[in-house]
Amino acid sequence: MRRDTSLHEKPGSYLMFPLLIRHAVFVLVLRATGSTAPAPTAQAGEAPYLVLVSIDGFRHDYPDLYPTPALARIAAAGVRAASLRPVWPTLTFPNHYSIATGLYPAEHGIVGNRFPAADRESWYEYKDRTTVQDGRWYGGEPIWVAAERAGLPAAAYYFVGTEAPVGGVSPSDWRAFDDGVPGEARVAQALDWLARPDETRPHVVTLYFEHVDVAAHRHGPGSAEAAAAVATVDGWLGELLDGIARLPVARQTYVVVVSDHGQLPTRLDEPSFVIEEVANLDGVQVVNHGSLAMLFLDPAERERAAGLRDAINARWEHGRAWLRDEAPAAWHVAGSPRMPDLLVQADPGYTVVSRAGGEVKLTAGDHGWAPETAGMHGVFLACGPGLPAGRRLPAIGAVDVYPLLLDMLGLPDGRGVDRESPLAGLLE
Numbered sequence: 369m370r371r372d373t374s375l376h377e378k379p380g381s382y383l384m385f386p387l388l389i390r391h392a393v394f395v396l397v398l399r400a401t402g403s404t405a406p407a408p409t410a411q412a413g414e415a416p417y418l419v420l421v422s423i424d425g426f427r428h429d430y431p432d433l434y435p436t437p438a439l440a441r442i443a444a445a446g447v448r449a450a451s452l453r454p455v456w457p458t459l460t461f462p463n464h465y466s467i468a469t470g471l472y473p474a475e476h477g478i479v480g481n482r483f484p485a486a487d488r489e490s491w492y493e494y495k496d497r498t499t500v501q502d503g504r505w506y507g508g509e510p511i512w513v514a515a516e517r518a519g520l521p522a523a524a525y526y527f528v529g530t531e532a533p534v535g536g537v538s539p540s541d542w543r544a545f546d547d548g549v550p551g552e553a554r555v556a557q558a559l560d561w562l563a564r565p566d567e568t569r570p571h572v573v574t575l576y577f578e579h580v581d582v583a584a585h586r587h588g589p590g591s592a593e594a595a596a597a598v599a600t601v602d603g604w605l606g607e608l609l610d611g612i613a614r615l616p617v618a619r620q621t622y623v624v625v626v627s628d629h630g631q632l633p634t635r636l637d638e639p640s641f642v643i644e645e646v647a648n649l650d651g652v653q654v655v656n657h658g659s660l661a662m663l664f665l666d667p668a669e670r671e672r673a674a675g676l677r678d679a680i681n682a683r684w685e686h687g688r689a690w691l692r693d694e695a696p697a698a699w700h701v702a703g704s705p706r707m708p709d710l711l712v713q714a715d716p717g718y719t720v721v722s723r724a725g726g727e728v729k730l731t732a733g734d735h736g737w738a739p740e741t742a743g744m745h746g747v748f749l750a751c752g753p754g755l756p757a758g759r760r761l762p763a764i765g766a767v768d769v770y771p772l773l774l775d776m777l778g779l780p781d782g783r784g785v786d787r788e789s790p791l792a793g794l795l796e
Contacts, residue, residue: 415520416753417562417621418776419573419608420511422467422527423601424460425581425735427589427630428452428745434598438605439749442623446751447794449761451742452769454629456699456711457660458735458744460581461494463628463766464528469508470770470783474704476508478528482655484664486705497544503533509782511773513537515572518779523561525554526576540570551577551604559611562621569617571777575608577601581631584733589631589743594733622752622776626769629735632743634658635717636730641687643712644723647679654722655708659736661720662708673709680712687714699739716741752776754795764790 428451431439442448455466455473461481462473473479481494492499499505510529512522516537523541524530530542541561543549558573583597605625612618643649643661651669655662665673673691680689690711693702701707714720716737721728737744748764750772751757771789774781 414620415571416777417569417571417573417617418511418515418752418773419558419562419575419612419621419623420527420773421575421605421608421623421625422464422577423580423625423627423747424576424578425584425629425631426598426601426627426747427743428747430580430598431747434595436598436602438602438609439625439747441606441609442625442749442751444758446623446749446755446757447759447761449748449764451745451763452626452748453745453763453765454739455766456695456701456739457657457662458629458737458739458741459657460628461528463746465506465508465510466766467626467628467769468510468512468527468529470767470781470787470789471508471785472700472767474701474707475785477505477704477706479701479704479706479708480655480662481657483662483706483708484653488653488664488666497531501531501544503536506532506534508534510534511770511777512539512572512574514774514779514782515777516540518777520571520777521568522572522574523558523570524574525557527574530574539572539574545576547578547582551579551601552607555604555608555611558608559615562612562615562617577604584631585731586733588633588732590633591732594631619753622750622755624748624750624752624769624773624776626748626766627746628766629746630742630744631733631735632716632737632741634719634730634732634734636732638686638718640719640721640728640730641684641714642721642724643680646683647676649722652676656720656722656726656728657734657736658719658721658728658730659714659734661712661722663710663712665709670709676710684720686718687712687720689713713738716743756794756796762790 454463459481462478465476465478469476484491492505506529513534515522522539524539525543526545530539531544554575558575561570561573579601580597584594587593612621653664677689677691692707692709695701695711712720768789768791771781772791775795
């Protein structure tokens with residue numbers, strides 16, 4: 369494992385038919401043989417490149433509410449979905465990893481930002497580098513691992529899962545998250561990676577910007593500060609597009625922009641529902657998010673879950689508690705022992721806490737409300753060779769992105785799930 373310490377032109381400019389023919393042959397060979405090795409004719413300088421950009425907390429309607437010229441360039445040159453529907457829970461870590469793997473949290477194992485193992489003994493902590501970098505927590509095959517296994521190097525300037533060896537494989541270059549690194553420095557490093565010689569140039573590059581999410585949490589999603597963060601990040605995207613356009617690999621490069629979830633104002637004028645006031649939480653481990661709470665019971669205590677559910681639902685007007693295996697089917701949470709025994713979900717804008725005056729610090733803006741809530745939806749935009757220019761797509765789900773990323777790189781889908789993506793066949 370190595371660790372580095374240290375666009376687009378007009379809409380039609382990607383229609384480079386000789387390249388697309390070679391790429392199509394590459395895809396057909398891989399799919400026909402089931403091989404995960406690159407086709408012999410796919411030389412390093414000819415194989416496609418993918419830049420996957422995440423803007424944390426970037427709500428689906430921000431490109432319509434604020435000037436975002438860089439995003440507009442991507443939409444004009446390629447495709448934009450009406451929204452990107454997150455998975456439950458609508459939190460940063462599970463959604464990023466679902467985008468990267470095409471799996472729901474119950475399938476890939478990252479079921480929250482903070483959660484225990486099935487035995488309720490050890491915990492995954494998103495702020496603890498030891499667990500974040502422990503590959504044993506991560507299931508599935510994220511896009512950078514799929515690429516590395518196929519002989520296509522990957523490089524990551526942040527993205528959930530890139531700090532850990534997943535299945536024993538890490539990106540060839542990666543950075544541990546540090547919010548002190550300016551966005552322009554992240555972009556400069558991504559461009560430097562793409563400017564490397566053929567033999568060391570990564571074919572998958574990830575970028576992550578947390579700034580919109582941070583501003584919306586602190587000041588609210590409709591605030592001047594959030595609008596300024598949108599403009600700042602869009603400016604960095606513009607630098608990325610301009611830099612890619614100057615590179616020899618420009619016409620071989622896909623740019624995909626996603627967000628993990630949206631944001632809504634928190635109803636700070638309404639008191640939080642306090643679980644402790646209606647139910648006995650002795651022996652219950654609670655992960656509080658404000659918009660939801662996750663209740664984990666020791667294996668010997670799990671028969672209490674139904675009683676806790678009923679006590680909460682009998683007194684709560686602005687939310688509902690669900691047993692894990694009784695939650696809405698669209699949430700796809702059943703069957704995973706890492707999922708909470710009790711899912712306590714507030715209605716949009718409302719909040720829930722385990723104890724009055726506890727560890728939860730409510731913020732002006734938040735996420736974590738149910739994934740069907742429109743304000744929780746993020747963005748999906750993409751441009752690159754073979755993508756139709758200017759096409760608008762209906763809403764898609766976070767798990768729908770991964771198959772398209774594989775198609776872009778000409779890699780087979782090894783998830784082993786029978787799940788059709790609405791993006792199937794999008795590449796021309």
